[in-house]
Structures are given as C-alpha cells and as structure tokens.
Amino acid sequence: MTTPLRSTRRKDRVERLTPSILCPAMIIITALAVCPSPAAVPVAPTPDAIHLSSITTVACEGTVDHGNTLSWQQSGTSLHDPPLDAGGIYSVWFDEEGNPVYGWTADPALANLLGTPVPPGEVRYTAGYSATLLAGQGTTELEKNMKINSGKENSGNVDTRTLLSFIPSNGHGDATFSEDLAIDAAAAHTTREHSFSCTFLPDDCPFIPPFCEVVEMGSKSDISQGSVMTSARTRFVDSQGAPGVSMDYSVASGNPAFSNDPRVTTGSIEAHVRAWLGEGRMRNITPPHTEDFPDYPAGFVPMMASEIAYSEQTTAHGAIELFSKDMHYRSGVRG
Helix, strand or coil: CCCCHHHHHHHHHHHHHCCCCCCCCCCCCCCCCEECCCCCCCECCCCCCCEEEEEEEEEEEEEEEEEEEEEEEEECCCCCCCCCCCCCEEEEEECCCCCEEEEEECCHHHHHHHCCCCCCCCEEEEEEEEEEEEEEEEEEEEEEEEEEECCCCCCCCEEEEEEEEEEEECCECEEEEEEEEEEEEEECCEEHHHCCCCCCCCCCCCEECCEEEEEEEEEEEEEEEEEEEEEEEEECECCCCCCCEEEEEEEEECCCCCCCCCCCEEEEEEEEEEEEEEEEEEEECCCCCCCCCCCCCCCEEEEEEEEEEEEEEEEEEEEECCEEEEEEEEECCCC
C-alpha cells in the first residue's frame, strides 16, 4: 500500500519546522497579514465554582465600622511567576536571505509529530475590591449585599450594592465611605480553539492576540448628613452566554429618585475611573503557499497594535442636591 502524495508532503514540511531539526532550505517570507485583535477575552473557569455572599443590615445610633476586601487571581493554565505562557508551538521559518525567523504555529500536524498537544497559551486576571465605612456621632443605616461567584456568571463574578444613610446627632458627626473595584487583565497570545468567546475571528487566524488591560472604578464619600447609593460589578470568567469582559460602577446621592432619603446630602462625594488598555495583533510570517506545499503551516508573531490611557474624576462638595455617575467598561470580540 502506497502513502498518498499529500500525506508525504505534509510530513516533509512538518519536519522542516521542528525546532530541533533546523532545515537549511530557504523559505521566502513575504506575507504581511495580521490577525485582528479581539480585545480582552475572559479567563477559563475552574472545574468547581466558588460562591461567597453576605448581606449586611445595620441601624445604629453611635459608631459603625465596616470593611471588606477581595483579592482574586485566576489563570487559564496555572498560577506561576511571569512571563505568561504563550500559545502555539515555537518554530522557525526563513527569510529571503536564508536567515531564520522565529514565530509560533498552531498546526496540528507538527503537534502530532512532536507527540504533544498545541499549548493553548495563558490568560490571567487579577481582581480586587475594597470598601471601608466609618460613621460616628449620629444614626447610621447601612444595607449591603455582596456576591462573589467564580463560575460561569452572565451578570457579574463580583457584584455588590450599598445603601448608606446618615443623620448627625446635635449637628455633629459624619460618615466616610470609600469603595474601589479593579481588574488587571493580561494574556500572551492564545489559541482560538480553546476560547468560547472568539468565534468571529477570521478562519485563517488560529491565534487570539495578546492584551493587557487595567481598569479601576470607585468613589469616596464624606457626608455630615444624607445618603449615598453605590453599585459595583465586574465579569471576567468565560461564559458562553456573556462573551467578553465588563465592569460597571454607579454612585448616586441627594435626590429621591436615587435614594429613599429626600434630604439634601451635605459633605463631599467623588467618583473616578482610570484605565490603561493595550491591544496586540498577530503578524503572519507564513511563506506563500506553493504547489509543492499547499498545506504549509501558518506562522505568527505578536506585535503591539494599540494603547489607550483614560482617567476621569468628578467631585462635588457642599449641599449636594443631586450627584449621579455611571461608568461602564466593555472589552470583547467585535461581532
């Protein structure tokens, strides 16, 4: 029984790309196509989901001290020191002068030859949340609902809502409340077949480009009377029902439309958002397909494609009749 010519050619060209067998043949590289960046992609969920929640209700004339913090790291592979694991198989091509050009391929034939699966690459997220409340010399009412879910969650993996109302005693006293929510998203280039979220990339692009995105939202309140409502939520664990990554934060005070307390809020309220967003592309270094090697493996190298830095802050001080600020962040595949 003879081996089909196509299979023979495929095995031959795979051997030329094996990192430990650098064939001196000249392979011309002229392709300049790139894989478009899909922005941030979520991190893969763990086999077991963890749920944490708390409901806090306080009505107190005196002193109230409340605080909670969250630190969460999750990797699509395993937690380890940087650098992050790159997706694909590291291989070599040759330019028109015969110089080696190194890159990555997700070609399954090379993986079969090496006896190993194609490495998927690593996506890692670090999420943080903190809130502190200190109120004294007055009557404090606090309602807070905190939910943390490490599984597939379409609304938010971290979701919290707070309502604070304060009335001073004898014209004295105050309540200070601060809250911050942040995510740090980082990924080396990863293979598309291991992601639920990147079905809209071109069919000839086997990689999702690298990215690094840091987003922080929060507020600070120091009031001598009145009420403040906040809502903080972020989603970054992969879920087929809600592709992409998101963060939402809102703070409102001083109006019955946003609070059960009709009084004007006195004091100061500040809300802010800060973001640094870096996106990559994958440049195609594959030599032109020839008649002799119609299935030559596609090779790619990562490159920086865009960088966005943004910050915004709003502060009100005095008799606050109305303060309302909504902030939203979305990053994901363009449909």
